Amino acid sequence: MKKENISDAVIRRLPRYYRQLTELCSRGIVRISSHSLGQEMGITASQIRQDFSCFGEFGQQGYGYNVEELRTEIAHILGVDNNHHLVMIGVGNLGHALLQNFPFSQTGFSVDAAFDVSPAVINTDINGVPVYAMSDLDGFIKKHTVDVVVLTIPQSVAQDTANRLVELGIKGFWNFTNMELSCANPAVKFENIHFADSLLTLSYRIANR
Amino acid sequence: MKKENISDAVIRRLPRYYRQLTELCSRGIVRISSHSLGQEMGITASQIRQDFSCFGEFGQQGYGYNVEELRTEIAHILGVDNNHHLVMIGVGNLGHALLQNFPFSQTGFSVDAAFDVSPAVINTDINGVPVYAMSDLDGFIKKHTVDVVVLTIPQSVAQDTANRLVELGIKGFWNFTNMELSCANPAVKFENIHFADSLLTLSYRIANR
Protein backbone atom coordinates (compact mmCIF):
# COMPACT_ATOMS: atom_id res chain seq x y z
CA MET A 1 0.00 0.00 0.00
CA LYS A 2 1.60 3.26 -1.15
CA LYS A 3 2.45 5.52 1.75
CA GLU A 4 2.15 9.27 1.92
CA ASN A 5 4.97 10.02 4.31
CA ILE A 6 8.06 7.91 3.94
CA SER A 7 10.29 7.69 6.97
CA ASP A 8 13.88 8.80 6.85
CA ALA A 9 15.03 5.28 7.72
CA VAL A 10 13.42 3.91 4.58
CA ILE A 11 14.79 6.69 2.35
CA ARG A 12 18.31 6.12 3.62
CA ARG A 13 18.09 2.44 2.70
CA LEU A 14 17.02 3.11 -0.90
CA PRO A 15 20.50 3.96 -2.24
CA ARG A 16 21.80 0.75 -0.71
CA TYR A 17 19.10 -1.24 -2.55
CA TYR A 18 19.95 0.63 -5.70
CA ARG A 19 23.62 -0.26 -5.38
CA GLN A 20 22.88 -3.90 -4.67
CA LEU A 21 20.50 -4.17 -7.60
CA THR A 22 23.03 -2.53 -9.90
CA GLU A 23 25.54 -5.15 -8.84
CA LEU A 24 23.04 -7.98 -9.37
CA CYS A 25 22.36 -6.61 -12.85
CA SER A 26 26.05 -6.57 -13.67
CA ARG A 27 26.27 -10.17 -12.44
CA GLY A 28 23.54 -11.02 -14.92
CA ILE A 29 20.99 -12.03 -12.30
CA VAL A 30 17.47 -11.68 -13.67
CA ARG A 31 15.21 -12.35 -10.70
CA ILE A 32 15.57 -12.35 -6.95
CA SER A 33 13.34 -12.99 -3.94
CA SER A 34 13.22 -10.72 -0.92
CA HIS A 35 14.70 -13.63 1.00
CA SER A 36 17.84 -13.95 -1.15
CA LEU A 37 18.25 -10.20 -1.44
CA GLY A 38 18.06 -9.99 2.34
CA GLN A 39 20.71 -12.65 2.69
CA GLU A 40 23.04 -10.81 0.34
CA MET A 41 22.52 -7.53 2.15
CA GLY A 42 22.40 -8.82 5.70
CA ILE A 43 18.88 -7.57 6.40
CA THR A 44 15.50 -9.29 6.76
CA ALA A 45 13.20 -10.14 3.88
CA SER A 46 10.39 -8.51 5.83
CA GLN A 47 12.17 -5.20 5.90
CA ILE A 48 12.79 -5.30 2.18
CA ARG A 49 9.15 -6.04 1.37
CA GLN A 50 7.96 -3.44 3.87
CA ASP A 51 10.32 -0.84 2.41
CA PHE A 52 9.31 -1.47 -1.21
CA SER A 53 5.63 -1.50 -0.32
CA CYS A 54 5.89 2.18 0.61
CA PHE A 55 6.23 2.97 -3.09
CA GLY A 56 4.12 0.36 -4.85
CA GLU A 57 3.96 -3.30 -5.75
CA PHE A 58 7.05 -4.32 -7.67
CA GLY A 59 7.13 -8.08 -7.07
CA GLN A 60 5.15 -11.10 -8.07
CA GLN A 61 4.08 -13.91 -5.79
CA GLY A 62 5.91 -17.15 -6.41
CA TYR A 63 8.47 -15.35 -8.56
CA GLY A 64 10.04 -12.52 -6.59
CA TYR A 65 11.35 -9.35 -8.21
CA ASN A 66 12.74 -8.78 -11.68
CA VAL A 67 16.13 -7.26 -10.88
CA GLU A 68 16.36 -4.85 -13.79
CA GLU A 69 12.77 -3.69 -13.43
CA LEU A 70 13.13 -3.15 -9.70
CA ARG A 71 16.38 -1.26 -10.23
CA THR A 72 14.64 1.02 -12.70
CA GLU A 73 11.79 1.63 -10.25
CA ILE A 74 14.16 2.58 -7.46
CA ALA A 75 16.23 4.76 -9.78
CA HIS A 76 13.02 6.58 -10.60
CA ILE A 77 11.99 6.92 -6.94
CA LEU A 78 15.43 8.36 -6.13
CA GLY A 79 15.17 10.79 -9.02
CA VAL A 80 18.25 9.44 -10.81
CA ASP A 81 16.43 10.03 -14.10
CA ASN A 82 15.69 13.69 -13.29
CA ASN A 83 18.97 15.14 -14.56
CA HIS A 84 19.39 17.56 -11.68
CA HIS A 85 21.72 20.49 -12.15
CA LEU A 86 24.48 21.11 -9.68
CA VAL A 87 27.21 23.66 -9.02
CA MET A 88 30.11 23.43 -6.64
CA ILE A 89 31.16 26.23 -4.31
CA GLY A 90 34.76 25.94 -3.20
CA VAL A 91 37.35 24.12 -5.27
CA GLY A 92 40.00 23.21 -2.71
CA ASN A 93 41.45 19.74 -2.30
CA LEU A 94 38.12 18.15 -1.53
CA GLY A 95 36.15 19.93 -4.22
CA HIS A 96 38.85 19.05 -6.68
CA ALA A 97 38.75 15.38 -5.61
CA LEU A 98 34.99 15.24 -6.07
CA LEU A 99 35.14 16.84 -9.50
CA GLN A 100 37.84 14.40 -10.55
CA ASN A 101 36.40 11.21 -9.13
CA PHE A 102 32.77 11.38 -8.13
CA PRO A 103 30.39 9.84 -10.68
CA PHE A 104 27.92 12.73 -10.74
CA SER A 105 26.37 11.74 -14.05
CA GLN A 106 25.69 8.16 -12.91
CA THR A 107 23.91 9.66 -9.93
CA GLY A 108 21.71 11.81 -12.17
CA PHE A 109 23.51 15.11 -11.80
CA SER A 110 25.10 17.48 -14.31
CA VAL A 111 27.88 19.58 -12.83
CA ASP A 112 27.48 22.87 -14.66
CA ALA A 113 30.04 25.04 -12.93
CA ALA A 114 32.30 25.51 -9.93
CA PHE A 115 33.17 28.70 -8.07
CA ASP A 116 36.11 29.75 -5.96
CA VAL A 117 37.89 32.85 -4.70
CA SER A 118 41.39 31.69 -5.57
CA PRO A 119 42.91 33.18 -8.75
CA ALA A 120 44.90 29.95 -9.09
CA VAL A 121 41.79 28.01 -10.10
CA ILE A 122 39.50 30.70 -11.55
CA ASN A 123 39.04 30.23 -15.29
CA THR A 124 40.51 26.77 -15.22
CA ASP A 125 38.61 23.65 -16.22
CA ILE A 126 38.51 20.62 -13.95
CA ASN A 127 37.40 17.41 -15.58
CA GLY A 128 35.21 19.38 -17.97
CA VAL A 129 33.75 21.68 -15.32
CA PRO A 130 34.53 25.39 -15.70
CA VAL A 131 35.66 27.23 -12.59
CA TYR A 132 34.47 30.82 -12.19
CA ALA A 133 35.11 33.58 -9.68
CA MET A 134 32.83 33.70 -6.64
CA SER A 135 31.74 37.15 -7.78
CA ASP A 136 30.10 35.52 -10.80
CA LEU A 137 28.00 33.20 -8.65
CA ASP A 138 24.86 35.33 -8.32
CA GLY A 139 24.75 36.07 -12.01
CA PHE A 140 25.20 32.42 -12.92
CA ILE A 141 22.42 31.22 -10.65
CA LYS A 142 20.04 33.88 -11.93
CA LYS A 143 20.68 32.74 -15.50
CA HIS A 144 20.69 28.96 -15.01
CA THR A 145 18.65 26.27 -13.32
CA VAL A 146 20.52 25.05 -10.27
CA ASP A 147 18.96 22.31 -8.14
CA VAL A 148 21.80 21.50 -5.80
CA VAL A 149 24.86 23.32 -4.54
CA VAL A 150 27.86 21.43 -3.17
CA LEU A 151 29.43 23.30 -0.29
CA THR A 152 33.13 22.49 -0.11
CA ILE A 153 34.13 25.73 1.55
CA PRO A 154 35.55 26.67 4.96
CA GLN A 155 33.18 26.64 7.94
CA SER A 156 33.79 30.32 8.53
CA VAL A 157 31.88 31.32 5.40
CA ALA A 158 29.45 28.40 5.21
CA GLN A 159 26.30 29.78 6.86
CA ASP A 160 26.61 33.18 5.15
CA THR A 161 27.11 31.54 1.77
CA ALA A 162 24.15 29.24 2.37
CA ASN A 163 21.94 32.18 3.34
CA ARG A 164 22.91 34.04 0.19
CA LEU A 165 22.19 30.96 -1.93
CA VAL A 166 18.81 30.41 -0.27
CA GLU A 167 17.92 33.98 -1.15
CA LEU A 168 18.84 33.23 -4.74
CA GLY A 169 16.39 30.34 -4.66
CA ILE A 170 18.63 27.31 -4.09
CA LYS A 171 16.72 24.50 -2.39
CA GLY A 172 19.26 21.69 -2.12
CA PHE A 173 22.64 21.66 -0.38
CA TRP A 174 25.23 18.91 -0.28
CA ASN A 175 27.15 20.12 2.72
CA PHE A 176 30.72 19.04 3.42
CA THR A 177 31.53 21.68 6.03
CA ASN A 178 30.90 19.44 9.08
CA MET A 179 28.64 22.02 10.62
CA GLU A 180 24.87 22.19 10.78
CA LEU A 181 23.41 24.70 8.39
CA SER A 182 19.92 25.94 8.95
CA CYS A 183 17.15 27.61 7.07
CA ALA A 184 13.65 28.57 8.20
CA ASN A 185 12.12 27.33 4.95
CA PRO A 186 11.48 23.57 5.27
CA ALA A 187 11.52 23.16 1.49
CA VAL A 188 15.26 23.82 1.59
CA LYS A 189 17.06 20.51 2.06
CA PHE A 190 20.49 20.00 3.55
CA GLU A 191 22.32 16.72 3.18
CA ASN A 192 25.46 16.60 5.27
CA ILE A 193 28.68 14.67 4.95
CA HIS A 194 30.17 14.89 8.41
CA PHE A 195 33.61 13.32 8.08
CA ALA A 196 34.57 14.04 11.66
CA ASP A 197 31.32 12.67 13.10
CA SER A 198 31.84 9.51 11.12
CA LEU A 199 35.40 9.00 12.33
CA LEU A 200 34.36 9.74 15.92
CA THR A 201 31.71 7.02 15.88
CA LEU A 202 34.43 4.64 14.70
CA SER A 203 36.65 5.92 17.48
CA TYR A 204 33.87 5.18 19.97
CA ARG A 205 33.35 1.67 18.68
CA ILE A 206 37.00 0.68 18.72
CA ALA A 207 37.43 2.25 22.16
CA ASN A 208 34.37 0.40 23.54
CA ARG A 209 34.67 -2.94 21.81
CA MET B 1 21.54 4.94 35.08
CA LYS B 2 24.55 3.71 33.11
CA LYS B 3 23.56 1.37 30.30
CA GLU B 4 25.37 -1.72 29.13
CA ASN B 5 24.41 -1.66 25.47
CA ILE B 6 24.20 1.73 23.86
CA SER B 7 22.04 1.98 20.76
CA ASP B 8 23.49 3.10 17.47
CA ALA B 9 21.10 6.06 17.41
CA VAL B 10 22.62 7.41 20.61
CA ILE B 11 26.21 6.84 19.47
CA ARG B 12 25.59 8.70 16.24
CA ARG B 13 24.34 11.73 18.15
CA LEU B 14 27.41 11.94 20.37
CA PRO B 15 29.70 13.64 17.81
CA ARG B 16 27.00 16.22 17.23
CA TYR B 17 26.86 16.99 20.97
CA TYR B 18 30.62 17.16 21.01
CA ARG B 19 30.64 19.66 18.16
CA GLN B 20 27.95 21.81 19.75
CA LEU B 21 29.71 21.82 23.12
CA THR B 22 32.99 22.75 21.47
CA GLU B 23 31.25 25.70 19.87
CA LEU B 24 29.63 26.72 23.16
CA CYS B 25 33.07 26.60 24.80
CA SER B 26 34.52 28.82 22.10
CA ARG B 27 31.65 31.25 22.65
CA GLY B 28 32.65 31.36 26.30
CA ILE B 29 29.43 29.81 27.59
CA VAL B 30 30.00 28.17 30.96
CA ARG B 31 26.74 26.40 31.73
CA ILE B 32 23.75 25.20 29.78
CA SER B 33 20.48 23.42 30.51
CA SER B 34 19.22 20.48 28.46
CA HIS B 35 16.38 22.77 27.39
CA SER B 36 18.62 25.49 25.90
CA LEU B 37 20.97 22.95 24.36
CA GLY B 38 17.97 21.30 22.76
CA GLN B 39 16.78 24.61 21.37
CA GLU B 40 20.17 25.32 19.85
CA MET B 41 20.34 21.86 18.30
CA GLY B 42 16.72 21.48 17.29
CA ILE B 43 16.09 18.41 19.44
CA THR B 44 14.16 17.80 22.66
CA ALA B 45 15.57 18.27 26.13
CA SER B 46 14.27 14.81 26.99
CA GLN B 47 16.39 13.21 24.32
CA ILE B 48 19.49 14.99 25.52
CA ARG B 49 18.98 13.90 29.12
CA GLN B 50 18.10 10.38 28.05
CA ASP B 51 21.21 10.18 25.84
CA PHE B 52 23.60 11.45 28.50
CA SER B 53 22.08 9.18 31.14
CA CYS B 54 23.39 6.18 29.18
CA PHE B 55 26.89 7.12 30.26
CA GLY B 56 26.50 8.65 33.72
CA GLU B 57 25.25 11.72 35.56
CA PHE B 58 26.89 14.84 34.24
CA GLY B 59 24.43 17.53 35.27
CA GLN B 60 23.17 19.17 38.37
CA GLN B 61 19.58 19.92 39.26
CA GLY B 62 18.70 23.57 39.17
CA TYR B 63 21.97 24.35 37.39
CA GLY B 64 22.24 22.30 34.22
CA TYR B 65 25.52 21.16 32.74
CA ASN B 66 28.95 22.72 32.93
CA VAL B 67 29.83 23.05 29.25
CA GLU B 68 33.55 22.41 29.51
CA GLU B 69 33.12 19.48 31.87
CA LEU B 70 30.44 17.89 29.72
CA ARG B 71 32.56 18.36 26.62
CA THR B 72 35.45 16.59 28.33
CA GLU B 73 33.18 13.72 29.36
CA ILE B 74 31.90 13.24 25.83
CA ALA B 75 35.40 13.51 24.39
CA HIS B 76 36.37 10.72 26.74
CA ILE B 77 33.36 8.58 25.83
CA LEU B 78 34.19 9.00 22.13
CA GLY B 79 37.79 8.07 22.74
CA VAL B 80 39.18 11.40 21.51
CA ASP B 81 41.81 11.18 24.25
CA ASN B 82 42.95 7.70 23.20
CA ASN B 83 45.46 8.80 20.53
CA HIS B 84 44.47 6.14 18.02
CA HIS B 85 46.94 5.31 15.28
CA LEU B 86 45.83 5.41 11.67
CA VAL B 87 47.23 4.69 8.24
CA MET B 88 45.79 5.57 4.87
CA ILE B 89 45.61 3.14 1.97
CA GLY B 90 45.31 4.91 -1.36
CA VAL B 91 46.56 8.44 -1.91
CA GLY B 92 44.54 9.61 -4.88
CA ASN B 93 42.66 12.88 -5.00
CA LEU B 94 40.45 12.04 -2.05
CA GLY B 95 43.20 10.59 0.13
CA HIS B 96 45.30 13.62 -0.66
CA ALA B 97 42.45 15.95 0.26
CA LEU B 98 41.94 14.23 3.61
CA LEU B 99 45.65 14.33 4.43
CA GLN B 100 45.77 18.01 3.57
CA ASN B 101 42.58 19.15 5.28
CA PHE B 102 41.09 16.73 7.73
CA PRO B 103 41.85 17.55 11.38
CA PHE B 104 42.93 14.05 12.38
CA SER B 105 44.78 15.17 15.49
CA GLN B 106 41.78 17.12 16.82
CA THR B 107 39.78 13.93 16.43
CA GLY B 108 42.30 11.93 18.44
CA PHE B 109 44.14 10.25 15.58
CA SER B 110 47.80 10.20 14.56
CA VAL B 111 48.30 9.54 10.88
CA ASP B 112 51.48 7.50 10.84
CA ALA B 113 51.77 6.57 7.17
CA ALA B 114 50.06 6.35 3.81
CA PHE B 115 50.43 3.72 1.11
CA ASP B 116 49.90 3.72 -2.63
CA VAL B 117 50.92 1.84 -5.76
CA SER B 118 51.71 4.95 -7.81
CA PRO B 119 55.44 5.77 -8.16
CA ALA B 120 54.41 9.40 -8.47
CA VAL B 121 53.52 9.58 -4.77
CA ILE B 122 55.69 6.83 -3.22
CA ASN B 123 58.39 8.31 -0.98
CA THR B 124 56.79 11.71 -0.97
CA ASP B 125 55.54 13.45 2.14
CA ILE B 126 52.03 14.87 2.30
CA ASN B 127 51.40 17.30 5.11
CA GLY B 128 53.94 15.49 7.25
CA VAL B 129 52.71 12.00 6.43
CA PRO B 130 55.19 9.73 4.63
CA VAL B 131 53.87 7.81 1.64
CA TYR B 132 55.20 4.28 1.15
CA ALA B 133 54.78 1.60 -1.51
CA MET B 134 51.88 -0.81 -1.04
CA SER B 135 54.43 -3.61 -0.90
CA ASP B 136 55.69 -2.16 2.39
CA LEU B 137 52.24 -2.29 4.00
CA ASP B 138 52.45 -5.72 5.63
CA GLY B 139 55.84 -5.00 7.11
CA PHE B 140 54.71 -1.65 8.47
CA ILE B 141 51.63 -3.06 10.14
CA LYS B 142 53.60 -5.88 11.72
CA LYS B 143 56.05 -3.37 13.22
CA HIS B 144 53.61 -0.66 14.35
CA THR B 145 50.35 -0.33 16.23
CA VAL B 146 47.59 0.52 13.77
CA ASP B 147 44.06 0.97 15.09
CA VAL B 148 42.30 2.28 12.00
CA VAL B 149 42.89 2.07 8.27
CA VAL B 150 41.41 4.64 5.90
CA LEU B 151 40.39 3.00 2.64
CA THR B 152 40.59 5.54 -0.18
CA ILE B 153 41.18 3.00 -2.92
CA PRO B 154 39.20 1.81 -5.95
CA GLN B 155 36.24 -0.52 -5.34
CA SER B 156 37.88 -3.22 -7.46
CA VAL B 157 40.56 -3.86 -4.84
CA ALA B 158 38.64 -2.89 -1.72
CA GLN B 159 37.38 -6.23 -0.36
CA ASP B 160 40.66 -8.01 -1.07
CA THR B 161 42.63 -5.27 0.62
CA ALA B 162 40.30 -5.32 3.61
CA ASN B 163 40.61 -9.11 3.91
CA ARG B 164 44.37 -8.86 3.88
CA LEU B 165 44.31 -6.13 6.53
CA VAL B 166 41.94 -8.11 8.74
CA GLU B 167 44.39 -11.03 8.57
CA LEU B 168 47.12 -8.64 9.70
CA GLY B 169 44.98 -7.78 12.73
CA ILE B 170 43.36 -4.49 11.72
CA LYS B 171 40.06 -3.98 13.55
CA GLY B 172 38.87 -0.56 12.35
CA PHE B 173 38.14 0.64 8.83
CA TRP B 174 37.12 4.09 7.65
CA ASN B 175 35.74 3.09 4.30
CA PHE B 176 35.33 5.60 1.45
CA THR B 177 34.80 3.07 -1.34
CA ASN B 178 30.99 3.35 -1.38
CA MET B 179 30.61 -0.40 -1.18
CA GLU B 180 29.79 -2.63 1.76
CA LEU B 181 32.78 -4.45 3.14
CA SER B 182 32.25 -7.47 5.29
CA CYS B 183 34.11 -9.55 7.79
CA ALA B 184 32.96 -12.56 9.78
CA ASN B 185 34.60 -11.26 12.95
CA PRO B 186 32.19 -8.86 14.70
CA ALA B 187 35.07 -7.17 16.51
CA VAL B 188 36.14 -5.69 13.19
CA LYS B 189 34.35 -2.37 12.70
CA PHE B 190 33.57 -0.68 9.42
CA GLU B 191 32.52 2.94 9.28
CA ASN B 192 31.41 3.96 5.81
CA ILE B 193 31.32 7.28 4.03
CA HIS B 194 28.93 6.66 1.16
CA PHE B 195 29.09 9.83 -0.95
CA ALA B 196 26.76 8.49 -3.61
CA ASP B 197 24.17 7.27 -1.10
CA SER B 198 24.19 10.67 0.51
CA LEU B 199 23.68 12.53 -2.75
CA LEU B 200 20.93 10.12 -3.77
CA THR B 201 18.96 10.79 -0.58
CA LEU B 202 19.22 14.48 -1.41
CA SER B 203 18.08 13.70 -4.94
CA TYR B 204 15.07 11.87 -3.50
CA ARG B 205 14.14 14.74 -1.24
CA ILE B 206 14.34 17.44 -3.88
CA ALA B 207 12.45 15.21 -6.34
CA ASN B 208 9.68 14.48 -3.79
CA ARG B 209 9.35 17.80 -2.08
Next chain:
DNA sequence: TATATTTTGAGAATAATTTAACGAAATTCA
Protein backbone atom coordinates in the same frame (compact mmCIF):
# COMPACT_ATOMS: atom_id res chain seq x y z
C1' DT C 1 -3.87 -30.86 -15.20
C1' DA C 2 -3.66 -31.22 -10.24
C1' DT C 3 -0.73 -30.57 -6.35
C1' DA C 4 3.14 -28.86 -3.84
C1' DT C 5 6.09 -25.01 -3.38
C1' DT C 6 7.44 -20.33 -3.52
C1' DT C 7 6.82 -15.79 -2.54
C1' DT C 8 4.50 -11.46 -2.22
C1' DG C 9 1.91 -7.66 0.31
C1' DA C 10 -0.78 -6.62 4.19
C1' DG C 11 -1.93 -6.63 8.85
C1' DA C 12 -0.68 -7.91 13.60
C1' DA C 13 2.69 -8.36 17.05
C1' DT C 14 6.94 -7.13 18.96
C1' DA C 15 10.83 -4.23 19.77
C1' DA C 16 13.09 0.06 19.85
C1' DT C 17 13.14 4.91 20.16
C1' DT C 18 11.45 9.22 21.46
C1' DT C 19 8.73 12.21 24.21
C1' DA C 20 6.22 13.42 28.38
C1' DA C 21 5.62 13.50 33.32
C1' DC C 22 7.26 14.00 37.82
C1' DG C 23 9.79 13.69 42.29
C1' DA C 24 14.02 15.33 44.19
C1' DA C 25 17.74 18.34 44.55
C1' DA C 26 19.95 22.46 43.70
C1' DT C 27 19.75 27.41 42.68
C1' DT C 28 17.82 32.04 42.65
C1' DC C 29 15.45 35.81 44.54
C1' DA C 30 12.83 38.48 47.81
Next chain:
DNA sequence: TGAATTTCGTTAAATTATTCTCAAAATATA
Protein backbone atom coordinates in the same frame (compact mmCIF):
# COMPACT_ATOMS: atom_id res chain seq x y z
C1' DT D 1 16.37 32.53 55.56
C1' DG D 2 12.45 30.65 53.14
C1' DA D 3 9.59 30.32 49.12
C1' DA D 4 9.58 30.07 44.22
C1' DT D 5 11.95 28.49 40.33
C1' DT D 6 14.98 25.71 37.69
C1' DT D 7 16.54 21.49 36.11
C1' DC D 8 18.18 16.92 36.48
C1' DG D 9 17.59 11.77 36.12
C1' DT D 10 14.26 8.31 35.99
C1' DT D 11 10.07 6.05 34.99
C1' DA D 12 6.02 5.78 32.16
C1' DA D 13 3.58 6.64 27.95
C1' DA D 14 3.45 7.41 23.15
C1' DT D 15 5.28 6.89 18.88
C1' DT D 16 7.95 4.73 15.37
C1' DA D 17 10.36 0.92 13.33
C1' DT D 18 11.07 -3.84 12.61
C1' DT D 19 9.80 -8.54 12.50
C1' DC D 20 6.39 -12.17 12.34
C1' DT D 21 2.39 -14.41 10.35
C1' DC D 22 -0.61 -15.72 6.89
C1' DA D 23 -3.95 -15.65 2.97
C1' DA D 24 -3.67 -15.22 -1.83
C1' DA D 25 -1.51 -15.59 -6.09
C1' DA D 26 1.83 -17.15 -9.01
C1' DT D 27 5.23 -20.65 -10.31
C1' DA D 28 7.22 -25.23 -10.49
C1' DT D 29 6.61 -30.13 -10.54
C1' DA D 30 4.75 -34.68 -11.07
